[in-house]
Every structure is written in structure tokens, then in C-alpha cells.
Amino acid sequence: MNSSLRIALGLAAAGVPVLPLRAGKVPFGNCPDCARNACGGRPNMKTPGPCVCPRPCHGWAAAASTAYVINSDVWVSTWRHAAAVGYHPGGAGVTVVDLDDPAAIQWARETLAATRTVTTTRGEHWIYRGTMPSANAVRPGVDIKSLMAYARWLGPGVGVTAALPGSVRALAVKERPAARRAPQTLPVPLSGQRGQCPHRTPSYLDRGIAMAEQRITAARSAVHATVYRTFLAVLSTHGRCGCLTEAHTARLFTAAQAKGESPRHCTDAWTNALTTLGL
Ligand SMILES: [Zn+2]
Ligand SMILES: [Zn+2]
Numbered sequence: 001m002n003s004s005l006r007i008a009l010g011l012a013a014a015g016v017p018v019l020p021l022r023a024g025k026v027p028f029g030n031c032p033d034c035a036r037n038a039c040g041g042r043p044n045m046k047t048p049g050p051c052v053c054p055r056p057c058h059g060w061a062a063a064a065s066t067a068y069v070i071n072s073d074v075w076v077s078t079w080r081h082a083a084a085v086g087y088h089p090g091g092a093g094v095t096v097v098d099l100d101d102p103a104a105i106q107w108a109r110e111t112l113a114a115t116r117t118v119t120t121t122r123g124e125h126w127i128y129r130g131t132m133p134s135a136n137a138v139r140p141g142v143d144i145k146s147l148m149a150y151a152r153w154l155g156p157g158v159g160v161t162a163a164l165p166g167s168v169r170a171l172a173v174k175e176r177p178a179a180r181r182a183p184q185t186l187p188v189p190l191s192g193q194r195g196q197c198p199h200r201t202p203s204y205l206d207r208g209i210a211m212a213e214q215r216i217t218a219a220r221s222a223v224h225a226t227v228y229r230t231f232l233a234v235l236s237t238h239g240r241c242g243c244l245t246e247a248h249t250a251r252l253f254t255a256a257q258a259k260g261e262s263p264r265h266c267t268d269a270w271t272n273a274l275t276t277l278g279l
Contacts, residue, residue, distance in 0.1 A: 005079040008070050011153060015225065017063035017091035018070060018153070019056050020082035025152050027086065028078055031057040042218070052220065060150040063088035066221045090131045090147030091215070093233055095164050097126040097144060098151065104141035113165045118157030127157065130164030130236040133207065135172035144172055147211055147233075164236070173204075205238055209248050216255040227256045227266070231273040239279050 008018040022028050031053060033039055039051035042058035055074045056062040063086070064070055089096045097112065099105045100123045108126055118125040123141070134149035145151045212230045219226040231252065238244045253266040261269075 002079055002082075004082040004085050005070070005076065007085045007153065008079070009067055011085070011087060012065045012067055012070055015065055015092065015229065016153075017065040017088040019060065019063040019086045019088070019150060020075070020078045021084040021086040021150075021152060022081060023083040025084055025086075027059040027062075027150060028055075028057060028081075031055045034058065060086075060088045060091075060148060061218070063091055063150065064221075065091070065225075069221065085153040086150040087153050089127075089145050089149065089151050090134070090233065091229070093129065093131060093229060093236070094161070095128045095130060095132050095144060095146040095168065096151045097128070097142065097168060099123040099126065100141035100143070104139070107139065107142070112167060113162050114159065115162035116157045116159040118154050120152070120154055125151065125154070125157070127161055128164040128168060129161050131233045132164065132169050132237065133172055133211075138171040142171070144168070202243075205243055205248070208234060208237055209251055212252055213255040216252070216259060219259060223256075223259045223261060224265070224269075227259070227261055228269045228273065231269050232276060235270075235273050235277055235279060239274070239277060 004020060008020070011018050019027055029035075030037075030039075034051060034053050034055075034057050039053055042051045042053070042061040051058065053062075054069075054072060056064070056078055064075075069075060097108065098120070099108050102123070105124050108124075112126060113128075116127045118127065131146045132144065134146050135144045138144055212234045215230050216223075216227055234244075234248075234252065238248075249270065253263065253270075256266050256269075257263065
């Protein structure tokens with residue numbers, strides 16, 4: 001077994017969705033069956049479609065966390081050519097702040113909450129618990145890799161993983177003065193908890209729910225675990241400020257039930273996620 005595959009299986013066992021990366025630290029391209037999107041694409045926000053290709057040929061959307069898939073013949077033949085192991089941070093419930101150079105690291109040390117850090121070729125990855133939309137070049141030398149993105153796995157790093165701070169979320173927000181001033185109340189708070197709403201616009205919340213629905217819908221295996229992890233990700237991002245409504249919950253439950261989960265399992269998974277997050 002080659003070392004990339006061994007590392008990948010270890011990560012998957014910990015619930016981290018992995019994918020092989022080729023030289024240049026990028027995912028393998030579409031396979032011949034999927035070239036030019038002939039397959040209709042892998043279900044996700046960018047390329048909605050029906051692809052059930054068994055190969056790791058759709059970038060982050062192909063990241064898998066089951067040994068059955070990762071160790072399958074078609075994946076193993078790809079691992080043989082892999083130069084590195086990638087993972088989908090959003091699928092693992094984390095956000096990577098990718099600091100590309102010493103200036104970016106210096107900025108992070110002065111600005112961001114301390115957390116687990118991983119040394120990279122030129123800089124550092126700062127890993128936070130919680131997910132958010134990914135964004136490139138939010139500052140000079142700083143990318144954010146979380147939902148719908150992949151990052152290179154370079155080991156567990158050092159330090160204790162901190163909760164994703166509002167200051168990191170704010171980095172990915174485009175300044176839109178008119179929208180910021182608009183009222184953004186949503187009815188029926190999820191819980192009695194109130195506080196500074198970190199969401200700026202209802203569309204941010206809506207996008208998060210839509211991505212969660214897609215992620216559940218796209219699950220080809222481990223539906224149970226995917227549903228729970230998705231609920232956890234939604235609640236860690238949107239569960240504290242009272243913006244999440246029954247309608248949002250209903251959308252997630254509907255997506256899960258379309259994949260065969262019982263209403264009872266949905267409720268249990270939701271409750272467990274709330275408990276895990278101390279909500
Ligand atoms: Zn394919
Ligand atoms: Zn495909």
C-alpha cells in the first residue's frame with residue numbers, strides 16, 4: 001500500500017473526506033467518461049448533475065470518507081500516481097486559513113485567535129473548527145479553504161483547534177454598503193439565544209442552507225454520517241444568532257429524508273448536533 005493511500009485511509013477513519021492530488025498539488029482531471037462534463041457533472045453547487053462516476057475525478061466534490069471507496073480498484077490506481085493527499089475541509093467540519101508567506105503569518109499572529117497550525121511549503125495552515133464559504137485572496141497571501149474546496153494534508157500540526165472566529169468569517173465578506181444597511185430580520189428564532197448576528201445578509205444564510213442540502217443530496221455513501229456532519233456544520237455556523245428558522249430546518253430534513261433517513265433520525269441528528277455544540 002503506498003503512503004498516500006495509507007494516510008488517506010487514516011484520515012477517512014477520522015471522518016475526513018480525502019482525495020488524491022497529482023504533481024502540482026492539484027486534483028486529477030475528469031476521467032474520459034466525465035471529460036467536458038459529458039457525465040452531467042458531480043452534484044454540487046457549481047455543476048449540478050447526476051454523475052455517479054466511481055473515480056476521484058471531480059476535485060473536492062469527489063472527496064470520500066469511506067474506506068470502501070478510497071480503497072476501490074479505480075481509486076487505488078489513482079493513488080499510485082498521487083503526489084499528495086488532499087482533503088475537503090468543509091466536509092471535515094473545519095476551515096483552513098492558508099497563509100502563503102511570512103508577512104501573512106505575521107498578520108495572522110497579530111490578528112487571529114490562536115489555533116492548530118500546520119507548516120506548509122512556504123507558510124502555514126491555521127485550522128479552525130466550523131465551516132464557511134471558501135474564498136481566495138481575501139488579503140495578500142491569504143486564502144480561505146472550507147466548503148467546496150480542497151486543501152493539501154500536511155499532517156495534524158500543533159496546537160489546539162479553536163472555534164472559527166467571526167474575524168475569519170468577516171474576511172470573506174464582500175463589502176456591500178447598501179445590503180449592510182438593509183433590515184435583515186428573519187422570523188421564528190431557533191432558540192432563545194440572541195447576540196450579534198454574524199451573517200450580514202439573509203442570502204448568506206440561504207446559501208449555507210442550499211450548500212447543506214446539496215451536500216446531503218450528493219452523499220453516495222455514509223448518508224447517516226453525512227447528514228449528522230452537515231447538521232453540525234450548519235448549526236456551528238448559523239445556530240447561535242437566532243437567524244435559523246423552522247423553514248430552514250425543514251429544508252435540511254427534507255433533503256435527508258429524500259436520501260432515506262427517517263424523520264426520527266433527522267430529529268435525533270439535529271438534537272445531537274445541538275448538544276455537541278452546547279446550544
Ligand atoms: Zn469520472
Ligand atoms: Zn462525472
